[in-house]
Amino acid sequence: MNIRSTIAVAAALAILGTAPALAASKPSDTLALAAKKKKPVVRTRRRAPQGQIACDWNGCHRIPPNCRIYGTQLDWNGDPTGMDAVYCR
Known part of the structure; x- marks a missing residue:
C-alpha cells in the first residue's frame, strides 16, 4: 500500500464514521447505558383454600x-x- 491508498482508506472510513481513531462517543450511547433495567416480576404464592x-x-x-x-x-x-x-x- 502506498500513501495515496492509505489516505483514501482513512478518508473513506472517516466519512462513513467507522474509523476507530476518529469516532467519538455519541450521546445515544450514553443514554442506552443509563436506561432503566426491567423490574423483576414478583410472583405471589397462592394460598390454600380455607377449610370449613x-x-x-x-x-x-x-x-x-x-x-x-x-x-x-x-x-x-x-x-x-x-x-x-x-x-x-
Missing part, C-alpha cells in the same frame, strides 16, 4: 379437607344441641 369450621364440645376448629359437616347433632330427645356432626372419608 365445625363446632363441637371442645370448641370451634378447622376440619381437615377430607371431612364434611352433615348437620347438627341431636340429643336423646331429638332436640338439636348446636354442635356440628362431622364425618370424614
Whole structure:
C-alpha cells in the first residue's frame, strides 16, 4: 500500500464514521447505558383454600379437607344441641 491508498482508506472510513481513531462517543450511547433495567416480576404464592369450621364440645376448629359437616347433632330427645356432626372419608 502506498500513501495515496492509505489516505483514501482513512478518508473513506472517516466519512462513513467507522474509523476507530476518529469516532467519538455519541450521546445515544450514553443514554442506552443509563436506561432503566426491567423490574423483576414478583410472583405471589397462592394460598390454600380455607377449610370449613365445625363446632363441637371442645370448641370451634378447622376440619381437615377430607371431612364434611352433615348437620347438627341431636340429643336423646331429638332436640338439636348446636354442635356440628362431622364425618370424614
